[in-house]
Amino acid sequence: MPEYANVIIDISHEKLDKIFQYRIPAPLQERLTVGMRILIPFGLGNRETAGYVVGLTDEASYDPEKIKEIKGIVPGSVPIESQLIALADWMRKNYGGTMNHALKAVLPIKQKTAEKKQRFVSLAIGQEEAAGQLALFEKKHYTARARLLSALMRQSPMPYEAVVVKMNISVAVIRAMKKMGIVSVEEKRLYRSPFGEIRQEEKRVTLNEEQQRAVEAVWQDWEQGRRRTYLLHGVTGSGKTAVYIALIERVVKAGGQAIVLIPEIALTYQTVARFYQCFGERVSILNSKMSPGERYDQFERASQGEVDVMIGPRSALFTPFSRLGIIIMDEEHESSYKSETQPRYHARETAIARAGMAGASVVLGSATPSVDSYYKAKQGEYLLLELESRIEEKPLPACHLVDLREELKKGNRSILSERLQGMMEQRLKNGQQVMLFLNRRGLASFITCRSCGFVPKCPHCDVSLSQHNNGRAVCHYCGYEEPILEVCPKCGSGYISGFKAGTQKIEEVVRAQFPKARVLRMDFDTTRRKDGYERILSAFSSHDADILIGTQMIVKGHDFPDVTLVGVLAADLSLHVSDYRAAERTFQLVTQAAGRAGRGELPGEVVIQTYSPEHYCMKLAKSQDYKKFYEMEIAYRSLMHYPPCGHMMVMLVASEDEMTASLSMELLAGKIRQAMDGGKLQGLSVIGPASPPVAKLKDIYRKVMYFKHGGYEELVGIKDVLEQFVGRHREFAKVSVQFDFDPMGGF
Numbered sequence: 001m002p003e004y005a006n007v008i009i010d011i012s013h014e015k016l017d018k019i020f021q022y023r024i025p026a027p028l029q030e031r032l033t034v035g036m037r038i039l040i041p042f043g044l045g046n047r048e049t050a051g052y053v054v055g056l057t058d059e060a061s062y063d064p065e066k067i068k069e070i071k072g073i074v075p076g077s078v079p080i081e082s083q084l085i086a087l088a089d090w091m092r093k094n095y096g097g098t099m100n101h102a103l104k105a106v107l108p109i110k111q112k113t114a115e116k117k118q119r120f121v122s123l124a125i126g127q128e129e130a131a132g133q134l135a136l137f138e139k140k141h142y143t144a145r146a147r148l149l150s151a152l153m154r155q156s157p158m159p160y161e162a163v164v165v166k167m168n169i170s171v172a173v174i175r176a177m178k179k180m181g182i183v184s185v186e187e188k189r190l191y192r193s194p195f196g197e198i199r200q201e202e203k204r205v206t207l208n209e210e211q212q213r214a215v216e217a218v219w220q221d222w223e224q225g226r227r228r229t230y231l232l233h234g235v236t237g238s239g240k241t242a243v244y245i246a247l248i249e250r251v252v253k254a255g256g257q258a259i260v261l262i263p264e265i266a267l268t269y270q271t272v273a274r275f276y277q278c279f280g281e282r283v284s285i286l287n288s289k290m291s292p293g294e295r296y297d298q299f300e301r302a303s304q305g306e307v308d309v310m311i312g313p314r315s316a317l318f319t320p321f322s323r324l325g326i327i328i329m330d331e332e333h334e335s336s337y338k339s340e341t342q343p344r345y346h347a348r349e350t351a352i353a354r355a356g357m358a359g360a361s362v363v364l365g366s367a368t369p370s371v372d373s374y375y376k377a378k379q380g381e382y383l384l385l386e387l388e389s390r391i392e393e394k395p396l397p398a399c400h401l402v403d404l405r406e407e408l409k410k411g412n413r414s415i416l417s418e419r420l421q422g423m424m425e426q427r428l429k430n431g432q433q434v435m436l437f438l439n440r441r442g443l444a445s446f447i448t449c450r451s452c453g454f455v456p457k458c459p460h461c462d463v464s465l466s467q468h469n470n471g472r473a474v475c476h477y478c479g480y481e482e483p484i485l486e487v488c489p490k491c492g493s494g495y496i497s498g499f500k501a502g503t504q505k506i507e508e509v510v511r512a513q514f515p516k517a518r519v520l521r522m523d524f525d526t527t528r529r530k531d532g533y534e535r536i537l538s539a540f541s542s543h544d545a546d547i548l549i550g551t552q553m554i555v556k557g558h559d560f561p562d563v564t565l566v567g568v569l570a571a572d573l574s575l576h577v578s579d580y581r582a583a584e585r586t587f588q589l590v591t592q593a594a595g596r597a598g599r600g601e602l603p604g605e606v607v608i609q610t611y612s613p614e615h616y617c618m619k620l621a622k623s624q625d626y627k628k629f630y631e632m633e634i635a636y637r638s639l640m641h642y643p644p645c646g647h648m649m650v651m652l653v654a655s656e657d658e659m660t661a662s663l664s665m666e667l668l669a670g671k672i673r674q675a676m677d678g679g680k681l682q683g684l685s686v687i688g689p690a691s692p693p694v695a696k697l698k699d700i701y702r703k704v705m706y707f708k709h710g711g712y713e714e715l716v717g718i719k720d721v722l723e724q725f726v727g728r729h730r731e732f733a734k735v736s737v738q739f740d741f742d743p744m745g746g747f
């Protein structure tokens with residue numbers, strides 16, 4: 001039984017760091033849990049104050065004699081903060097890091113910045129009396145007072161600012177009239193609405209049979225009080241959003257609230273407008289461009305019950321809804337659902353944990369579900385719902401694979417194959433649009449033979465080697481390295497090198513080849529401005545350009561009915577990164593890109609250019625056969641014990657000093673090996689230590705080590721032991737040790 005409770009008094013940014021310790025009286029020891037709201041004596045006067053339990057421990061953090069005792073648990077319903085604190089505790093346990101990091105991620109934190117309040121001046125007397133006063137003022141030539149009064153008789157209340165600035169009425173005049181009891185001045189909290197004006201009329205659709213079936217499956221459970229996790233697998237354009245909306249409508253009608261998670265990149269005007277059309281002012285959105293104040297406003301509205309639906313990226317998961325009934329997670333396979341800062345949580349697992357605490361259902365949706373989720377659906381952990389056809393029976397686009405090795409043989413060194421060029425020409429002639437997609441990712445570049453497609457792989461980990469600046473080919477998992485080859489070992493050609501291509505270069509090539517075409521480019525550079533992304537999308541959707549070139553960004557969230565051709569320029573760019581998820585990610589990207597073609601009246605076509613046309617990922621992306629892809633992929637994962645067939649944890653050790661980083665890592669690795677040699681940690685295998693893809697980041701040196709085990713809990717246990725070890729030894733004072741579970745790109 002823990003003896004002490006760590007408690008926070010207030011939920012504001014600075015105060016989260018102040019944790020107070022209290023003794024747990026014996027009768028409460030079995031009942032007290034993290035998140036509970038309790039009463040404690042606080043301060044010099046021991047004033048009775050409410051606080052939240054954020055941790056339970058046996059260790060007193062100072063003189064036990066001086067630790068005060070908890071008075072009791074606040075009775076009544078559980079406030080939403082309690083639930084979120086419990087969720088933070090769950091996150092800390094499952095992903096590592098401190099309770100503070102976790103609390104800061106989940107709590108709607110008050111900012112120090114002044115709340116934006118607006119003052120209003122209103123008429124405090126009736127119209128008749130006002131008319132009398134007005135005559136009086138006019139008679140006395142009190143022109144300012146008369147002006148304000150007559151304005152208020154027409155419109156009340158009026159913003160204070162407008163009265164002072166626009167009507168040029170002095171503060172003294174307002175004060176005087178207030179004193180006379182003619183006007184009143186009130187402050188109203190102003191919520192900064194994230195919406196501009198949304199006009200666009202959404203046609204209300206009648207669900208087709210498949211959609212209806214999916215909705216009913218979830219709804220029947222919901223009505224009978226069963227809450228679970230569903231995986232909605234629906235091809236692109238099968239109408240998943242309409243399913244989400246129908247479900248939310250029912251949940252809201254039954255008194256529940258809904259959180260809709262959408263990756264930021266797909267959170268476009270078009271998408272938001274569809275929800276707005278159905279739920280009007282009862283829907284709110286979050287995005288990463290909002291200031292902390294704006295975000296807090298939205299959370300505040302949510303906790304006041306002014307909102308039923310919150311839409312946003314990962315962090316919208318922590319919306320303080322007290323009647324949460326359903327969590328929707330669209331594009332559930334997206335890697336942006338994994339936090340890359342502490343706490344390194346995955347929004348999917350965290351959503352399921354929160355839903356469990358709140359009594360809500362979770363619907364995960366995707367055209368290309370993550371292998372993790374599909375595996376769980378197959379195991380019966382999630383319920384699989386499928387939408388197999390596109391709306392209005394629109395055919396999926398026809399896909400062509402182009403072998404880039406053949407192009408080289410033909411003497412074509414352009415990034416555009418002859419086939420793609422020909423098809424582009426034809427579209428331009430017919431006034432149709434083309435999208436060219438480059439699925440590059442990160443900085444790491446892989447090595448390939450452009451003549452035969454050979455890619456050197458790590459003999460231990462079966463992932464591709466990456467080219468490093470030191471002229472060596474390196475495995476990012478285990479640190480294995482070899483010199484970069486000058487001649488291909490398979491075909492003897494000298495065309496073996498690191499593969500690099502950028503969107504800018506492609507734009508040049510396209511402009512040179514098609515001088516008359518209007519070309520837009522969308523990548524990190526052209527979207528840096530606040531509205532850059534929307535601007536380019538809307539220009540392309542109103543057909544102000546013929547060709548759109550871009551990265552991942554262009555494949556999400558928008559319907560372009562005139563696009564009849566999508567070119568995936570070098571599908572290998574994401575296939576050969578050293579990451580066990582490379583094939584999964586490539587399949588997803590190619591399928592999503594292909595899904596952009598043929599969404600209007602005209603059928604679409606897709607060209608996938610690759611050096612590895614024989615790879616199952618390419619073949620199955622061509623036939624858009626997700627189920628077959630899953631089977632192939634799960635066989636590889638199972639053979640290599642990669643997630644979901646087993647679990648993986650990365651430990652990062654980082655320090656400003658390279659030597660300190662290395663030595664600390666050695667110390668930790670030694671401790672693990674010692675335990676393993678002693679016969680402990682059955683079933684654990686370790687890889688590394690090694691240098692991560694980014695071995696030095698902002699002058700901090702980094703080392704990683706990978707742990708594989710069949711059970712997640714076992715890895716969490718190892719993390720706990722290592723965290724405690726680090727906490728107890730002074731050698732680690734200047735290093736940061738972090739963990740990442742089932743990494744999606746990782747450190």
Ligand code: ADP
Nearest residue numbers: 205206207208234236237238239240241242391
């Ligand atoms: P997904 O998210 O599965 O790719 P969407 O939900 O974006 O698909 O739907 C694709 C298009 O089909 C949208 O324009 C949507 O308005 C339309 N749509 C969805 N359901 C129906 C329906 N039952 N009848 C007619 N049109 C529909």
Ligand code: ZN
Nearest residue numbers: 449452488491
């Ligand atoms: Zn070769």
Ligand code: ZN
Nearest residue numbers: 458461475478
């Ligand atoms: Zn390796």
